[in-house]
Amino acid sequence: MKVVIIGSGNVATILAKKLFHANVQIIQVFSKTINHAEELAKQVNATAINSFNNINNSADAYIIAVKDDVIGEIATKLQLHDKLIVHTAGSVSKNILKNSSANFGVLYPIQSIRKNMNLEIDIPFAIDANNNESLEVIQTIVNRISLTSLHYNDEQRFKLHIAAVFACNFVNYLYLQSEMFCQKEGLQFSVLQPLIEETANRLKEFSAKDVVTGPAVRGDFSTIQKHLEILEDYPEQKLVYKTISDLIVKQFQQVKV
């Protein structure tokens, strides 16, 4: 199995390293900036390139791991006939690749990926392809580097991406609001870390609806009111507090009635 990696960012780096460690041969790493390509290429025993003219046409798969809004531009520059080409985006259709090859698909990592993350952390993948043969090749690739993969079509993947935005991006925004508030008030945010981890880990065992807690779930309006008063000087936090508390009260009053 020989692979070309197009991109040198977080996803490209972790995919390339995981594949390399799984004895998949990375023959080339492409980046517009040759230094970036070289930095990754040397870690996975690949050749760095920065011109589409130099792309090796003998690989089994071409993985485009770049920002969503440049996938289309790159796709137009690749003519791979029937070579498998995939992108790694949650919210971009596989069909953006349809003019690049007869065989195309998606390899979407369901994880927030950073170059320096622990390579041992398992990354589930949502995969898709325009035909069964391509899907099988993608499945074979994923099986080398991941314990979990799901075959989701474009619409399912877009929706899973939304679910991930709630459970990761928005959650991190709440952590940030909490952290900023603690910093401004001279409180030690790190003392909340065990609580934060417990809240996340509990989902392994319980549905989120069975572990809801807090003033809004209890309908404890005097505490909510007290908190909103304390947040008077924090307009963003106050808006988030009020919006989410109102929704929680509405939801759990309806459930309990």
Added chain:
Amino acid sequence: MKVVIIGSGNVATILAKKLFHANVQIIQVFSKTINHAEELAKQVNATAINSFNNINNSADAYIIAVKDDVIGEIATKLQLHDKLIVHTAGSVSKNILKNSSANFGVLYPIQSIRKNMNLEIDIPFAIDANNNESLEVIQTIVNRISLTSLHYNDEQRFKLHIAAVFACNFVNYLYLQSEMFCQKEGLQFSVLQPLIEETANRLKEFSAKDVVTGPAVRGDFSTIQKHLEILEDYPEQKLVYKTISDLIVKQFQQVKV
């Protein structure tokens, strides 16, 4: 060290068990419902009581671990002279106990506590008291069962509780929205678990502001728009998505300018 536990819910149970395992003598467990008192009492080798008249007046500390809105009522029924009395609430002043004893304070567990949680999980505490002697006794108690405690006054504790509402209660609400959306769309929510845990664990190493990701942070308005269209039939999720995305865009555009 002899302690009386007033309450039999989640916090009372875990505090009593942790103290018991740390060789603190729990002499009584009080609950209005004697069956509840008995259930906890038998686990910590204590006597179950359901009448304030039967409260033993020879303990070193009395811990009120009940719902916020009944602390005041219980306090009026306790006349403990100079015996240390504490409550465990984040958003209730210590002064609610001032007519019950000359020595009073707070022992607030900074954790989301469930009766059946793993007793090994460390619980940081925010502690407070009306004088140094009481604070020292509370500190001694906490040191037996926890690695971390902070001396925070009422106002600081209220604020820490707000930070915990963001980082735990509201986060769990986002998990719930994500889970409900997945269920309705036939997607496997559990595939997000590694992402959820990574997002939480990353805070051990990074500030939340250094690990923000997602369409809103990137100013990727076409993805945001696509997501909002998909959420058309989910008014609550759509409102949360729009509110938080708008705030993220506002914050990160300001930061980057």
